[in-house]
Structures are given as C-alpha cells and as structure tokens.
Amino acid sequence: MGAATAFLSINLWTGSPLLALWVGSRAAAERQLSMTAVVVVLLSLALLTLASLVGLTRLDASYRELVGHPLREGRLTWLRAFNAQREPVRLVPTSLIERIVTVIVYIAVIALIAWLLFFSGSSISDTFQYG
Numbered sequence: 001m002g003a004a005t006a007f008l009s010i011n012l013w014t015g016s017p018l019l020a021l022w023v024g025s026r027a028a029a030e031r032q033l034s035m036t037a038v039v040v041v042l043l044s045l046a047l048l049t050l051a052s053l054v055g056l057t058r059l060d061a062s063y064r065e066l067v068g069h070p071l072r073e074g075r076l077t078w079l080r081a082f083n084a085q086r087e088p089v090r091l092v093p094t095s096l097i098e099r100i101v102t103v104i105v106y107i108a109v110i111a112l113i114a115w116l117l118f119f120s121g122s123s124i125s126d127t128f129q130y131g
Contacts, residue, residue, distance in 0.1 A: 020045035
C-alpha cells in the first residue's frame with residue numbers, strides 16, 4: 001500500500017502532466033498550438049488527477065480499515081452545526097498513507113523552489129547569485 005501511495009503521489013506531480021501533454025500533442029493535427037490541443041491537455045490532466053485522487057482515497061480507506069483506525073468524519077469541524085460544537089472532536093491518527101503523501105508534497109515543493117531559484121535561468125535566480 002505504501003508503494004502504491006508513493007507511485008500515485010509522484011505521478012500526480014510528474015506522470016499525469018507528462019501524459020496529458022503527450023495526449024494533447026497527439027490531438028494537435030498541426031505543429032502550431034491550437035485550442036483543441038489545449039482543451040485536450042486540460043481535460044486529460046483533470047481526469048488523470050481525479051483518477052489518482054480517487055485511488056489515493058481508496059488506498060487510505062482500505063489502509064485505515066486494515067489497521068483498525070477509524071475513518072475520518074465526513075464533515076469538517078468548522079462545517080458542523082453550532083449545537084454540535086459541544087460534542088467532543090475525535091482525534092483520528094494520521095495514517096501512513098497521509099504521511100507518505102505529505103512527504104512527497106514537501107519534496108515536490110522543495111524541488112520546484114530549488115529549480116526556480118537555481119536552474120530555471122530566470123531573473124529570480126540572478127538575484128540570488130553572488131559574484
């Protein structure tokens with residue numbers, strides 16, 4: 001389950017956008033950018049992201065059931081009715097699936113910032129170079 005979670009999480013950042021661009025390139029009949037290709041890329045990226053999120057949600061639910069952690073409440077705490085505020089809030093432990101996704105998001109954001117500052121060749125990286 002951990003490997004499947006890591007695979008889906010990494011593909012949210014890398015595989016899904018690349019596959020969406022490839023599908024969009026196949027939809028474009030000519031060498032120039034067209035609105036058809038853009039729409040195909042956006043729709044395929046949305047579908048791939050939705051499929052990955054559904055997969056991650058199902059993995060998390062099956063992991064919680066397997067380990068015995070209670071499932072999360074369907075409503076967010078701040079969306080509860082005012083008279084339900086007196087009920088104690090159940091603390092649900094963070095699952096392994098959530099930890100893996102969190103670590104991968106941190107790594108992706110740090111990699112994006114590092115690329116932007118040091119490797120992108122933009123004017124932002126010129127600001128931080130000394131000498």
